[in-house]
Amino acid sequence: MSLLTLSALGAWGMIAGIDLVSVLQVMVARPLVAATVAGVIVGDPTAGVLVGMVLELYALEVLAVGGARYPDFGPAAVAAAVAAEGVPPILIGPAVIVGLFTAYVGDWSILALRRLNTRHVRRLAARLDEGDVHAVTSAQFAGIARDAVRALLLTAFGLGLAYVLRHWTPSAVRVRELLTAVLVGVGLATAAVNGKRLGGGRAGYVWLGIGLLGGIAWLLLR
């Protein structure tokens, strides 16, 4: 992988990471988007889309409500797309593991970021309580800078994991196939459970069921 590609991946992972909470929130942090673009960067958009789809199923669980904890799928999806590059679709299971594990680490990194922000705001408390606009601006920009560093480090961690996976794959093809099957299965379960929850109460089953029938019809009629 060239230095240019690596830099592009790092930059994209950082953008996807800060999009989650700090800046814009236009959802380039969603795994489907982040992995698709990462796939384009490494020259295998299809692999990016596929691994992004699996991670997107898992991301359907996330409700970024208030101070809730949630995994960071943006940088994770970038790493997973790199791990999936050139891999046949039925063997992307290990790449999904890279994505899930990086997203899980991302959860902790967000907690650490919030603590750092809190410490900074405490230091600025007296100036903020006086209505000092410079203190407000300083806190805002420092928050963005910290999140950018966090996202970059998380992307680097994920890419490191992807590198290890690509150069050290002890498992047999059959095992990787089984991993893909099981991880897709858990992803589908996640989407189904959350689809029902979003529909609300018993109506959730009805709406999910109607959708399922529509999806099956689409599949049969295309």
Next chain:
Amino acid sequence: MAAPSVSAIVRSGLRLLTVQACWNYERMIGIGLAYTSEPMLRSLPGGRTGARYRDAMRRATRYFNAHPYLAGLAAGALARAEHDDVPGEQTDRLRTALLGPLGAIGDRLVWAGTLPAASAVGLALSADAPAGIGAAALLALYNVPHIALRLWGLRAGWRYGTKVGRALGAPFLTTALRLVGPLAAGAIGVALPLVAHRLAGDLDVAGWTATAVAAIVGVIVLRWVAPRLGAVRLGLLAALAVLVGTAW
């Protein structure tokens, strides 16, 4: 009252995109709200060096939390209250009163409605269309209402001021709140068979069986056995079980 200029409102709108940049446990998005409101407060009597501006900024930085897309409603309403010379205690009460509704409405409308619906459409199209179409659809379907909601919030907040509660009863909001949940559930339902076919379609019978078993066990665990475990941890545990099982 010297109303803020159009450029000040535009600047506030852009700053609203970073309202959570300094999310922290003490003031939550209070700093972001102050940063968003600040351009609209510059036109207070006395300007940026005046006592009114400083008092307003002091109040603006206090604890606040809401859905980020609806935070503009609070920013606009609070800035308007400062311009209308509403007493500080009343502005503080307004701020407190907005905490719950703006969080609850935004969470239901966006996180539990628009986002999963857009995600499901993106997934369905990714399964059935050329690479990139699904991701593009997700971004488009999500961001049109997202940006519209932010802009509407800021404008409605400024227009209604202390009577901002009226804006929350807007017919489009109540209709959207009623529809988005079922819409998201239905869209996920449509996406599921298409995604399953795309991702597991090339597996052999044993692979299909493994996918089906994992899906059934996954539903049971996430719905009834350990709903707090979370999908990511369940996925990692399942992968570990496969690796250990096959090694053994």
